[in-house]
Amino acid sequence: MSLSPNILITGATGTIGKELTKHLAEKNVPFRAMVRSIDAAKELARLPQAELIEGNFDNVASVENTLIGIEKAFLLTNSSENAEIQQINFVKAAKKAGVKHIVKLSQWAADVHSPVRFLKYHAVVENFIKESGIEYTFLRPNLFMQGLLGFRETIIKQNQFFGAVGDSQISIVDIRDIAEVAVVSMTEGGHKNKFYNITGPESISHYEMAEMLSSELGRQITFVDVTSEMLQNMLLGVGFPEWQAKGLVEDYAHYKLGEASEISPDVEKLTGKPARNFADFAKDHAELFGVKI
Numbered sequence: 269m270s271l272s273p274n275i276l277i278t279g280a281t282g283t284i285g286k287e288l289t290k291h292l293a294e295k296n297v298p299f300r301a302m303v304r305s306i307d308a309a310k311e312l313a314r315l316p317q318a319e320l321i322e323g324n325f326d327n328v329a330s331v332e333n334t335l336i337g338i339e340k341a342f343l344l345t346n347s348s349e350n351a352e353i354q355q356i357n358f359v360k361a362a363k364k365a366g367v368k369h370i371v372k373l374s375q376w377a378a379d380v381h382s383p384v385r386f387l388k389y390h391a392v393v394e395n396f397i398k399e400s401g402i403e404y405t406f407l408r409p410n411l412f413m414q415g416l417l418g419f420r421e422t423i424i425k426q427n428q429f430f431g432a433v434g435d436s437q438i439s440i441v442d443i444r445d446i447a448e449v450a451v452v453s454m455t456e457g458g459h460k461n462k463f464y465n466i467t468g469p470e471s472i473s474h475y476e477m478a479e480m481l482s483s484e485l486g487r488q489i490t491f492v493d494v495t496s497e498m499l500q501n502m503l504l505g506v507g508f509p510e511w512q513a514k515g516l517v518e519d520y521a522h523y524k525l526g527e528a529s530e531i532s533p534d535v536e537k538l539t540g541k542p543a544r545n546f547a548d549f550a551k552d553h554a555e556l557f558g559v560k561i
């Protein structure tokens with residue numbers, strides 16, 4: 269089968285990217301995926317609709333090469349201190365290559381004046397894309413439910429997970445819904461120069477998450493609220509780089525202020541079905557948390 273994809277997916281091997289590329293393949297949409305290593309992207313390579321090309325956000329020439337012939341690009345990097353410059357360089361390369369539309373994975377409440385470093389850099393990049401004249405769609409998801417998988421070990425071994433968030437309500441979202449919104453934005457018309465707030469269908473506290481997880485797993489799971497300092501030390505202790513650990517602590521402070529509790533209708537508007545709730549997430553991931561052990 270000969271493919272001539274005009275869409276490029278970055279971050280294709282990551283949490284959202286894996287779901288996004290799976291859906292593109294199901295819809296039989298040919299796409300090019302920029303990966304750091306083709307050898308390490310075996311799962312992606314198995315999709316007949318995927319054309320893999322090596323590219324690294326830190327190497328502008330390689331990024332320019334991935335963009336040849338591309339009309340629409342999905343831009344996602346992980347959040348590191350390099351993310352802002354990596355994404356800005358990507359936009360410059362896209363402009364040079366004549367890319368018409370960028371769908372950027374941003375974050376709920378992105379704001380250049382935010383004290384939260386992630387929200388600030390996402391907003392800086394959003395503005396840069398707007399100023400470039402390239403058409404855009406900004407996807408601004410709230411806290412990922414799948415983030416709880418980062419506590420898989422403590423949930424399995426100690427029946428607990430941690431956060432510095434008190435009992436604040438968050439309209440936490442399943443990444444499967446983010447990916448589905450991304451697929452619609454990448455493959456259907458009507459999304460130029462729009463931004464979407466991507467949330468779950470309910471706003472819940474971490475204590476409520478623990479209750480729902482307990483009833484799904486059949487054993488008591490406890491949410492332990494810790495101080496920002498304790499959270500930062502825990503994150504550093506499990507190997508998070510300092511910039512990211514501090515960023516996550518800032519993120520939690522923003523959640524604690526109740527700034528991420530609003531529920532958006534955008535998932536249902538774009539996908540035509542209600543966003544998944546936390547109980548759905550708990551049910552679908554129960555095995556990973558050691559169901560009924």
Ligand SMILES: NC(=O)c1ccc[n+]([C@@H]2O[C@H](COP(=O)([O-])OP(=O)(O)OC[C@H]3O[C@@H](n4cnc5c(N)ncnc54)[C@H](OP(=O)(O)O)[C@@H]3O)[C@@H](O)[C@H]2O)c1
Binds near residue numbers: 303347386410411
């Ligand atoms: N976690 C949350 O609750 C939350 C909430 C809202 C928004 N967000 C945003 O979501 C984004 C992260 O999404 P995610 O969880 O799907 O990411 P992820 O799982 O960390 O995946 C990152 C992807 O980027 C690729 N990548 C990393 N460095 C690269 C480089 N130098 N060149 C080329 N590719 C590179 C990785 O490829 P490899 O396979 O080679 O590593 C991987 O495919 C961030 O922008 C974050 O701000 C997160």
